[in-house]
Amino acid sequence: MSTLSLATFVILPSEKELKRHRKLYPSQFERIVENGSMLRRYYSMTPAVLYGEFIKQHIQPQNDFGRFVYIERLDDESSWYGAAFEDGQLLHEYVEPFEQLMQNLAYDCHLATHIFTPTIFDSVYSHKLSVIEKLTASQETYQLERVNEHHAEKIMGGLILIVLALFISLYLFMPKQEQPVSSNEPIIDPTAQFIQSYNDKLIASNVLINAIHLLTETTLLPTPMKSDAVTLSGNTLIATLDKSTINEQTWKQWRSNDTTLNALYVEATKAFTFPITSMAKWQPFDVTHYLPAFLDALKLLNITVTNQQSIPYGDITTHSMLLTMKGEISKALILSELIDNPAITTNALTLTRTSTDEVSLTLSLSIHGITYGN
Helix, strand or coil: CCCCCECEEEEECCHHHHHHHHHHCCCCEEEEEEECCEEEEEEECCCCECHHHHHHHHHHHHCCCCEEEEEEECCCCCCEEEEEEECCEEEEEEEECHHHHHHHCHHHHHHCCEEEECCCCCCCCHHHEEECCCCCCCHHHCECEECCHHHHHHHHHHHHHHHHHHHHHHHHHCCCCCCCCCCCCCCCCHHHHHHHHHHHCEEHHHHHHHHHHHHHHHHHCCCCCCCCEEEEECCEEEEECCHHHCCHHHHHHHHCCCCHHHHCEECCCCEEEEECCCCCCCCCCECCCHHHHHHHHHHHCCCEEEEEEEEEECCEEEEEEEEEEEEEHHHHHHHHHHCCCCCEEEEEEEEEECCCCEEEEEEEEEEEEECCCC
16 A cells, blocks of 8 residues: 555534534545544545544454554555554554654553554564454545535635625725835744644653653662653653762663663763654644543542643634642553543653652643634
8 A cells, every 4th residue: 555645533522513613624525424423524635545444444343452553564665554443433543654653652552452463563562463464445445525516615605705895894994004014924824823833742641651651660770879750851851860879880780781771871961861752743622521521530630730821823722731740650640541632732741759659740731722612
């Protein structure tokens, strides 16, 4: 199979919200998949496919696998397709180089009961691999359909009339002003500007789960050396340490061991560093009901929420907040699952070990989405 052009998808609660979403995000191609009372809209301005739906139909009906992952090398051999599913529904899908794809799906692979693939590959999750026959189908069976041309013409006609009416109103009623000095700088719509910059953001769940892994790895340091805190600096997790508590011979002997933690050590900074690849990919997300439910869940976990604010960027609103918690590390793992959503990003984290099995966490979160009216 050649490289796939994947469709964007969003889950909507009703036909009413589907109509609103179409107005906010018109497209040339789309397909609607019903999921109980919810509607899943796949859409794109160019021809694209919903390959995940095709995979789901061929794997999930056979058994109830809970959460599973599908990975396949594409025909160009430099790109791989990967997708995660839970309870028979597509969670997310990617076309990436292999290393980036596996980082994208690391947490899904960790939770998955099975990883299906027609392409055998080396992985720390090899014990979960189930090799299956290559799935074949013409792209016509799962590609998006062109939006009804008459419907599209009606939308464009309506937009043209609105724009014309706006220009006429401005011309007739706006007071005459001196012409400003012309500028060559383009005017960028705030919504488009936000979406353009979204790829630079870090997915919060990816940052937190890797911070937990890094802090856990530091328990393997030679006694009495300690590294009890992990912080996020830019797009890198950093765990500093003090070598003064052990002699140089013990340190060199430990460094000679081929461990995961040893590979992360940077002598110049006296710290273990783990870069986080920016994996954020914008897709419209309705936070109308999600946001209050999310805040209620944080209360149940006794996680303190402060510094809440909402900042609009055109049609998109960023709801930012600061989370603080103390407790067993399992509590931080539960939080990582709770925030496992591509619409939740972070730019600041501090995870500190306060005792053998307890940690404290400070995490800056931003939830980006559209709040539809009732």
